[in-house]
Amino acid sequence: MTIKEILTQTTKKLQQSCQRPRFEAELLLAHHLNKERIYLHAFDNKEVKNFEAFEALVERRANHEPYEYIVGSTSxxxxxLKVEQxxxxxxxxxxxxxxxxxxxxxxxxxxxxxxxxxxxxxxxxxxxxxxxxxxxxxxxxxxxxxxxxxxxxxxxxxxxxxxxxxxxxxxxxxxxxxxxxxxxxxxxxxxxxxxxxxxxxxxxxxxxxxxxxxxxxxxxxxxxxxxxxxxxxxxxxxxxxxxxxxxxxxxxxxxxxxxxxxxxxxxxxxxxxxxx
Ligand SMILES: C[S@@+](CC[C@H](N)C(=O)[O-])C[C@H]1O[C@@H](n2cnc3c(N)ncnc32)[C@H](O)[C@@H]1O
The missing domain is CATH 3.40.50.150 (Vaccinia Virus protein VP39)
Structure with a gap:
């Protein structure tokens, strides 16, 4: 799947658990790819590797786990700062x-x-x-x-x-x-x-x-x-x-x-x- 397709799908999955599902989908994907958010917009036709690992992160967020625990840090x-459950x-x-x-x-x-x-x-x-x-x-x-x-x-x-x-x-x-x-x-x-x-x-x-x-x-x-x-x-x-x-x-x-x-x-x- 491409970045664009993944973002559309993830936004839908996060609709119930997040106030800003599109934004959070972008944050999670940027974290997964170890890139800045702007990369997602510049290269939205790129295929994403290791999609299963990304889906696992989305699943956690869909279950209301705070974004900060999923990525392990907070501003x-x-x-x-490092944070964890x-x-x-x-x-x-x-x-x-x-x-x-x-x-x-x-x-x-x-x-x-x-x-x-x-x-x-x-x-x-x-x-x-x-x-x-x-x-x-x-x-x-x-x-x-x-x-x-x-x-x-x-x-x-x-x-x-x-x-x-x-x-x-x-x-x-x-x-x-x-x-x-x-x-x-x-x-x-x-x-x-x-x-x-x-x-x-x-x-x-x-x-x-x-x-x-x-x-x-x-x-x-x-x-x-x-x-x-x-x-x-x-x-x-x-x-x-x-x-x-x-x-x-x-x-x-x-x-x-x-x-x-x-x-x-x-x-x-x-x-x-x-x-x-
Ligand atoms: C609301 S958190 C604040 C954490 C951090 N100072 C902050 O502002 O983000 C309260 C912290 O106090 C700790 N705590 C609770 N009861 C305590 C006690 N009786 N003595 C010392 N620490 C305690 C908790 O484990 C927790 O880490």
């Missing part, structure tokens, strides 16, 4: 959290931070690349994110800056830390998610408890207990009110919330030991 911030695919809104944290690091000359829940390494890798003097201890409770994040750290030559530890929250971190950043699981246990998310992405990365904000609250208490000055976290669009009440109940006075590009509440930054 995030200014880099390409068992690791959350980093989301564009997390780039806002990184920019907020980068601002604090720069203004306050911070050199030692911790990340809770490293996943693919998205946050720590981008921050370490921005600040070559920054040291990061990053934790995760799951083995796959620990392995994959270490691979990404190695790809960017950041082994001297980022240390990954298996740990619940900061249990295995005893060094002095100036700031904690986290995009923890924050979705309520019974929240209905789309198939491409719930059937493929790790539960440990998605669900924060029965209500959803349980782990966020644990992180706040842990950071407060340790006297760490800054905490920046991503959260769910409906968690501003409960988190604000929680801060007040715990005597935390200096905090601000931020929104994502769609205008939804998306996270907070706390400054501890200032007035609280």
């Amino acid at each position: 995030f911030y200014d880099i390409e 068992g690791v959350l695919i980093p989301r564009p809104e997390t780039e806002i959290l990184i920019d907020l944290v980068a601002e604090i690091i720069e203004k306050k000359n911070i050199t030692s931070i911790a990340e809770i829940g490293i996943g693919s390494g998205a946050i720590s890798v981008v921050l370490a690349r921005k600040f070559p003097n920054l040291k990061i201890i990053a934790t995760d409770i799951c083995d796959t994110p620990i392995r994959v994040s270490r691979q990404n750290i190695e790809t960017f030559g950041l082994e001297k800056q980022i240390e990954v530890r298996k740990s619940n929250l900061l249990d295995n971190v005893n060094e002095p830390i100036e700031l904690v950043v986290s995009n923890p699981p924050y979705i309520a246990q019974d929240f209905i998610l789309e198939s491409n998310v719930v059937d493929y992405e790790p539960k440990e990365a998605l669900f924060g408890g029965v209500i959803g904000d349980e782990l966020l609250k644990e992180i706040v208490l842990e950071v407060k207990k340790r006297g760490i000055k800054y905490l920046a976290c991503e959260m769910g669009y409906d968690q501003k009110e409960p988190m604000e009440s929680f801060f007040k109940q715990n005597g935390i006075k200096s905090y601000s919330f931020y929104r994502d590009l769609a205008g939804f509440d998306r996270g907070f930054v706390i400054i501890l030991n200032v007035t609280s």
